[in-house]
Amino acid sequence: MAVLEREGNAFDAAVAAGFVLQVVEPHFNGPGGDVSIVAHRAGTEDAVAVCGQGPMPMAATPERFAELGLDQIPGSGLLPACVPGAMGAWLRLLAEFGTKRLAEVLAPAIGYAESGFPVLPEMARAIETMSPLFNTEWPSSAQVYLPHGAAPPAGSRFSNPMLAETYRRLLGEAEAASADREEQLGAAHRAFYEGFAAEAIDKFVSAGPVLDATGRRNPGLLTGQDLAGWRPEVDRALHQPYRGVDVFKPGPWSQGPVFAQQLALLEGFPLGD
Incomplete structure (x- = not known):
């Protein structure tokens, strides 16, 4: 904003x-x-x-x-x-x-x-889960995400x-x-x-x-x-019309084409019913 x-x-x-x-x-x-x-x-x-x-x-x-x-x-x-x-x-x-x-x-x-910024709960959980690996295998990650030797609690300032x-x-x-x-x-x-x-x-x-x-x-x-x-x-972008909606997705380097195929298949089913 x-x-x-x-x-x-x-x-x-x-x-x-x-x-x-x-x-x-x-x-x-x-x-x-x-x-x-x-x-x-x-x-x-x-x-x-x-x-x-x-x-x-x-x-x-x-x-x-x-x-x-x-x-x-x-x-x-x-x-x-x-x-x-x-x-x-x-x-x-x-x-x-x-x-x-x-x-x-x-x-x-x-x-x-x-x-x-205030630590989000999911961020706190992820760091807590990874903290043993950070301490033993990834010291540079520990230096960043375990500033006081432990995972930051949710809501704390990080x-x-x-x-x-x-x-x-x-x-x-x-x-x-x-x-x-x-x-x-x-x-x-x-x-x-x-x-x-x-x-x-x-x-x-x-x-x-x-x-x-x-x-x-x-x-x-x-x-x-x-x-x-x-x-x-x-x-x-890949374009797939679907029931009056224009759907745009990335190309074959993504899952976009599969999503477009799924929409094309669904065209044949009476989902509205």
Whole structure:
């Protein structure tokens, strides 16, 4: 609402909310996660899909998993890590559909990360569940989410200064690159996917094996080169008419086509009865 009150459009507000969610819902969202976006501009008939689903690493081949003695990808640890698409997709949405500068849409997220926010019950439960693993296997996560050696209780004030600093550095490099809004957004993408963030991810993943769902310590496959080679695509969204309603979904990189097929099948059934 604050973005809309400052004459931002719906896309500006959505991007600001997306970054805030990375702070206040770290168990669901994060700069290392992904996002699928369907966007519709008023006055147009179609919608577009912004692909914030990064690909698997180039080294993630069947042969590589076979060398590790695995016939499926474990659900935790480093091996399932994909190129983090959320940051790039929010930046692309802002560049193509928004009107505000990066500083304006990042300000709320930076404020909450620095000054703190009340911990949601689900966040508290998630951190409590993960705390033994943080203490034994993920010390950097423990440093962030167990600031006093224990999970923060629901309703307590929690801050994430490291994440705030990441946002500030991203913004600083963007503003140092140019005074132009679009060029700043391009510089922010490069800072994350080719600069300091990509370098940190590459260094962390290559540091050594980590315990995962297999019960063993396996290495990661994601590299800085994987991040550098990715850009979020914007395509025409999948369109499926259904009983007078226009339904738009992302393409085959998502579950969208399956949903459209389900609607097409349901057309033949008298649901109204």
